[in-house]
Amino acid sequence: MLTILFDGVAYGMILFVLACGLSVTMGLMNFINLAHGAFAMFGGYVTVLAMQRLGLPFLWALPAAFLVAAAAGLVLERLVYRPMYAKSHLDQVMFSIGLVFMAVAGADYLMGSSQQFVQLPAWLSGRFDLAGIGVGRYRLFIILLCGALAFAMQWGFTRTRFGSRLRAAVDDARVARGLGIPVNRLFALTFAFGSGLAGLGGALGIELMGLDPTFSLKFMIYFLIVVTVGGTSTISGPFFAAMLLGVADVAGKYLVPQLGAFIIYALMVVLLITRPHGLFARGRA
């Protein structure tokens, strides 16, 4: 039972890293980027290639995944995303679905449709017993790494100058512009950082979630759940939403496998109805 909780937390941590970039783009530019998962998939493939072709060790492949995905985010934001901000939500959705479709088919073309695997270093594989709980080493690593990231982000978001500008821009981009905050550049940086985190999440998730060309479609709904349930104005909202989702999903799949993903979808719909502005929202969602 506690093992399920542990695995769920690890899973939730990855979801958080994957989704939190999306949460900020949504809050900042009110932009629905369904293609966020494509950056995660990209990061995953970068890791696979880096390890198989370049022979990089896993730990070095992770920052590579982050950097390459962030660079891709920076370029795409400039080239194709920026004209979309002023368009309707429907257009944004169609546009980003288009990107997802291209990413799925493109990955299939370049990498083939089969599942990809990575070889984890020996010190990260296997599990050990801790007070009767089976603890997977890799999952523990994920919890520590992502937990540290979450803390760092929370600190950066609330304590630094960049964070306070970002919060101001999320609250009201027009006023922030009026105060001389370079919202566009802020957004480009945040978008790139969020894409990088997605890439990192994708890399970390290969072992737990699998990696194949349909990744960005399959997990799109998960990211969206995290964001809509967690709200877009904080770091902690999506964090707890991701934890909840991770634990609920893992527990559901262990305990009542025949229901599949039914539980989390139902959970999401219920939450959206009862708390339409997010689980931890402060006013505007």
Add this chain to the structure above:
Amino acid sequence: MSVALQTFDLCKSFGGITATDHVDFTLAKGARHALIGPNGAGKTTFVNLLTGVLRPSSGRVELKGEDITAVSREARVGRGLARTFQINQLFGTMTPVEMIALVTSERLGRGRQLLRALDRDAELVAETAEILARFRLDDIMDERIATLPYGKQRQIEIAAAFAAKPSVLLLDEPAAGVPEAERRELMAMVAGLPEDVSVLLIEHDMDLVFRFATRITVLVNGHVLAEGDPDEVARDPAVRAAYLGEHAHG
């Protein structure tokens, strides 16, 4: 004097800010009443409370003696309370014919008819035509509203509210942003509304107010500072200090 619309101890606060502060207000039947006050005095909040866009924190609203505090926005329209908006709220893709026909069809209870053709409904056609004629919209009735000049759009605002055949009509700065030349025509239209319609004009422009209103209420910081006929209000030292003085400078 019979009462068209009345509020009792009406309050509304947002977080810690009180936007409407214990307002007891009476609009007499057939009144030409104006509500004035400096920016941020809570005029628009007050209108939103009357029309049901906002729910009051406490207090109540009565229309013709009936408590409507809990009545929905659209049901208030059915009971005879219509409004215009300070910022145009129009059906941009429609033509004036369609917009007026829509309001008329809802008033006649036609909105649930799924299969009836609009043009086959003689009553609907007649009343739509009457409104278009009254507000002199007949020459532009087939243009898309979004493409019409601003002054015409303001006219449609009023026409659409009037098409609901209200007993109480709230006009939220009807002339806001309208060029001087067209403003006179617009206000002539307002002055020409039937006498049995009680009109509450929310306005910034003192000239308009003093020309139009027979009674004036001054709202400052959410509460009623003064009320009376135009001369009384103009003489009231508190009003001069709080509002007219500031207006003269600003």
Add this chain to the structure above:
Amino acid sequence: MSEGSIEARVQRSLYAARRWHPAEIMFWLLAVAAFFLLPRQLLILNEIAILGLFAVSLDLILGYAGIVSLGHAAFFGFGAYAAGLFAKHASADPLAGLAVGMGAAGLLGLLTSPLILRGSDLTRLMVTLGVALILGELANSLGWLTGGADGLQGIMMGSVLGLFEFDIFGKVAYLYSLAVLFVLFVLARRIVGSPFGLSLRAIRDNPLRASASGVPLHWRLVAVYTLAAAYAGAAGALLAQTTQFVSLDVLAFHRSADLMLVLIIGGAGYLYGGLIGAVAFKLLQDVIASFTPQYWMFWIGLFLVLFVLGGRELIHGGIKAVVGRVARLGRRSPT
């Protein structure tokens, strides 16, 4: 100008919106002519008719009432399974099955309509998507009923009206689907031209003013959502009946996404957009699939991206030009 003449002009204006345009009549004649001119393409024509009906359904809520949905396949799939199960276990009569499919999907629409009343576009997109995903999961896990991943097999259809047996060339299938499409289209056309339809456009244009004009937003949205769900159910039922098979694919996400594409290709808010879009989409799919079947998704994606980035004006300009030319021809010929 006298009062009487304004009244006449109002009546004329209101009539103009629902008058049958020569181009419309030509459109339907072409659809019938296709039966004779393209005898080897009847199966794809049947698919186009079904997709067109499905798109009309989305247009009712998106184009007219302004409700965005990423899960319209829920109703399509529900109607398909309902009609398929009905044919398998109750009666092989197609029209009865069609009614069951519409009724079931309509009921589902009615039950889920409270979900789309509140919240932003984003919430609506999510909730509709969620409902479709839930149904997909259900259909997958209730294998004893739906056949699960193998699909619902063994559907035997009776003849339409007891006269026309379905054939392997799709002759009866196309005519049946086209007839259902036509009847439901005419009904939809009538509805959007009614006081009810006008109130939907009011809600789409400006909900604030709509409620200030006495339109009860919630009830109208519930009504149109239910109606659109029934239409989608009809499309799903047609697919189940004419292919005599229902797979999990009817509930898949890409079906909802493709549908959006269909509607934005053709343009929302005038009913024909869905039909034109369906024709264009299927042709596009056919062309692309002929040279690169595996990566069809990439081209659809690229098309979507380019479309939103600026291609829309181009395409819609083109459609308008063609329609305008046809309309002018139509106007000239009878006089």
